[in-house]
Amino acid sequence: MRDEIQEFKNIVLQAGEIFKEGFYSTKSVTLKGKKDLVTEYDVKIEEFLKKGFEEFGYSIIAEESVKEDFCDSIIIDPIDGTTNFTHKIPHCAISVGVYENKRPKYAFVYNPILNEFYFAKKGGGAFKNGLKINVSDSDNFQRALIATGFPYTSAESEKDLQIVIKNLKAVLPKCQDIRRLGSAAIDLCYTAEGLYEGFYEINLKPWDVSAGILILQEAGGVVTDANGTQYDMFNDKCIVASNGLIHDKLVDLINIDI
Numbered sequence: 001m002r003d004e005i006q007e008f009k010n011i012v013l014q015a016g017e018i019f020k021e022g023f024y025s026t027k028s029v030t031l032k033g034k035k036d037l038v039t040e041y042d043v044k045i046e047e048f049l050k051k052g053f054e055e056f057g058y059s060i061i062a063e064e065s066v067k068e069d070f071c072d073s074i075i076i077d078p079i080d081g082t083t084n085f086t087h088k089i090p091h092c093a094i095s096v097g098v099y100e101n102k103r104p105k106y107a108f109v110y111n112p113i114l115n116e117f118y119f120a121k122k123g124g125g126a127f128k129n130g131l132k133i134n135v136s137d138s139d140n141f142q143r144a145l146i147a148t149g150f151p152y153t154s155a156e157s158e159k160d161l162q163i164v165i166k167n168l169k170a171v172l173p174k175c176q177d178i179r180r181l182g183s184a185a186i187d188l189c190y191t192a193e194g195l196y197e198g199f200y201e202i203n204l205k206p207w208d209v210s211a212g213i214l215i216l217q218e219a220g221g222v223v224t225d226a227n228g229t230q231y232d233m234f235n236d237k238c239i240v241a242s243n244g245l246i247h248d249k250l251v252d253l254i255n256i257d258i
Helices: 004-023 040-056 084-088 158-175 184-190 207-220 246-255
Strands: 029-031 037-040 057-061 072-082 094-098 101-112 116-121 127-128 145-148 175-180 200-204 222-224 238-242
Touching: 004 040, 004 094, 004 116, 029 116, 029 200, 037 040, 037 101, 037 116, 040 057, 040 072, 040 145, 040 175, 057 207, 072 084, 072 184, 072 207, 084 207, 084 222, 094 184, 116 175, 116 184, 127 145, 127 207, 145 184, 158 175, 158 200, 184 200, 184 207, 184 238, 200 246, 207 222, 207 238, 222 246
Parallel strands: 057 072, 145 175, 145 200
Antiparallel strands: 029 037, 072 094, 094 101, 101 116, 116 127, 200 238, 222 238
């Protein structure tokens, strides 16, 4: 009997070898925007994954190539955290979300540099390196460690810059502290693992979050938009994710209406 999950995992692990080669090498870097970087390894890893996933019959939505309709899809980010990758900062990962009928089925987030492999199956729990993980059980927001990210658009959009500043001013005094590692996929996994109590960010793309969302949910966490309603990764401005226990407080503090 075919073990589809193991086949997916093997492809992601093999892509990790290309990732490690690129991480430790001298890279050719180009700009997609004022701050948004891409390397030849983003393209190499994406092409390797696309070729490996061909036989499964899904359409592919990927960061560095043409996007297809979202129904039965594999959503790929070959390097989430490219800026970290180019600077040899080890917080970067391959992210692969598998969707059927627009619903999450499997999720894989792999950081080959720190040997962190996160996996989730819808209804089957979330795992790190084969061990089950769960969100933090803390409901004390003042002791909560919150993660966030800064959108590249803040270099060009005054509105986005003001959203970042306003939310930092609202959240930072109320929580233990804020972390900014530079990879949304890893931020969601660290929230799933209970290292963070919550995470929020604006202007993320589907490939940034498609896998991390399922991993967090299967670990017992909650994901919404800034209004506390269902998050649409294709259309919503802001994602708010947490262990569920501090979620309402975090949503109350987040404001994107500037």
